[in-house]
Amino acid sequence: xxxxxxxxxxxxxxxxxxxxxxxxxxxxxxxxxxxxxxxxxxxxxxxxxxxxxxxxxxxxxxxxxxxxxxxxxxxxxxxxxxxxxxxxxxxxxxxxxxxxxxxxxxxxxxxxx
Amino acid sequence: xxxxxxxxxxxxxxxxxxxxxxxxxxxxxxxxxxxxxxxxxxxxxxxxxxxxxxxxxxxxxxxxxxxxxxxxxxxxxxxxxxxxxxxxxxxxxxxxxxxxxxxxxxxxxxxx
Numbered sequence: 379x380x381x382x383x384x385x386x387x388x389x390x391x392x393x394x395x396x397x398x399x400x401x402x403x404x405x406x407x408x409x410x411x412x413x414x415x416x417x418x419x420x421x422x423x424x425x426x427x428x429x430x431x432x433x434x435x436x437x438x439x440x441x442x443x444x445x446x447x448x449x450x451x452x453x454x455x456x457x458x459x460x461x462x463x464x465x466x467x468x469x470x471x472x473x474x475x476x477x478x479x480x481x482x483x484x485x486x487x488x489x490x491x
Numbered sequence: 492x493x494x495x496x497x498x499x500x501x502x503x504x505x506x507x508x509x510x511x512x513x514x515x516x517x518x519x520x521x522x523x524x525x526x527x528x529x530x531x532x533x534x535x536x537x538x539x540x541x542x543x544x545x546x547x548x549x550x551x552x553x554x555x556x557x558x559x560x561x562x563x564x565x566x567x568x569x570x571x572x573x574x575x576x577x578x579x580x581x582x583x584x585x586x587x588x589x590x591x592x593x594x595x596x597x598x599x600x601x602x603x
Contacts, residue, residue: 382534414594421495421584421594422535467534477523479592481534 380405384468384482391458392490399453399485401442401468409470411435411444411451412479416465425453425466460489493519495587497595504575505603512570512598514585520565521587526558529582529597541568575602 385400403409410429414422426435431446440455451468468482494517504510514524522543527535539560540548547560557579559571568587572579580602586592 419596421596422586423594424591477525477588477592478537478540479525479535480537483532483534 380409380470380472380480382468382470382480382482384466385485386483387485388488389485390488390490393460394457395489397453397455397458397462397487399466399468399487401451401453401482403449403451403468403470405449405470405472407472409472411442412469412471413440413442413451413453414467414469414481416467416484418464422467458487458489460491463487463489493587493589493593495585495593495595497583497585497598499598500596501599501601503601503603506576507574509571509573510575510600512572512583512585512600514568514570514587514595516566516587516589516593519587519589521589522565523588524562524568525586525588525592526560526568526570527584527586529584535584538570572600575600577602 381404383402412427413425415425416422426437428435428444434443442451442453465484465486467484469479496515498513524541526538528538529535537550538553541560541562543562549555562568582597584597586594
C-alpha cells in the first residue's frame with residue numbers, strides 16, 4: 379500500500395541554519411504530496427503541496443520539490459527561525475484531492491536562538 | 492482561515508466507560524470529516540471518514556462498533572469510544588474538508 383517515510387527526529391538546529399527534512403514515499407499512480415506543520419497546542423496546518431512531478435511547493439521560506447524519479451519530497455529552508463520550531467509531517471494523497479491522507483511519522487524540529 | 496475545534500482537549504475516563512469527542516467546523520460547512528488516531532512518536536492513522544447524513548466509512552482494522560461516528564450536521568461530527576480500555580488511550584485528531592483538510596487541535600484520551 380501507499381506509505382510515507384520521513385527523517386526521524388528530533389532535529390535541533392541553531393537559528394539561521396539550513397534545514398532539510400527528508401521524505402520519501404511509495405505509491406501507485408500519481409499522488410499529491412504535502413507538508414503539514416503542527417505548532418505546540420495547535421492543529422496541523424498545510425505548509426505546502428505539490429500535485430505533479432517536478433512541481434515545487436513553497437511557503438514561508440520553506441520549499442519542497444516533487445521528485446518522481448527518486449520518489450522524494452524533501453523539505454528545505456535556507457535560514458530557520460526560532461518560530462519554526464514545530465512538528466513537521468510529510469503526507470501523500472493517492473489522488474489529486476486532499477482526501478485520504480497517508481502521513482509520515484513526523485519530525486520534531488527545535489530551533490535554538 | 493477555516494477553523495476546526497475539538498472538545499474536550501483532554502479526557503480521562505475509567506475502563507469500561509464510554510467517552511464522546513466532538514469535532515466542529517467553526518466557520519464553514521463540511522460534508523466530509525475525518526478521524527485520525529496518533530500514537531506517541533508515530534504518524535496519524537486514518538480511522539474513518541465521516542459523511543454528513545450517512546454512515547461513516549471505516550478503514551480496515553478499525554472496529555466500527557467500538558468507535559461510533561455520528562455526523563449529525565454540516566458542522567459537527569462526534570466520535571464515541573465505547574467500553575474504553577487502556578489500549579484505547581491515544582491522541583485523536585479530526586479534520587474537515589474545505590478544498591483542503593483543516594485539522595482540529597486533537598483530543599488526548601487516557602483510559603485508566
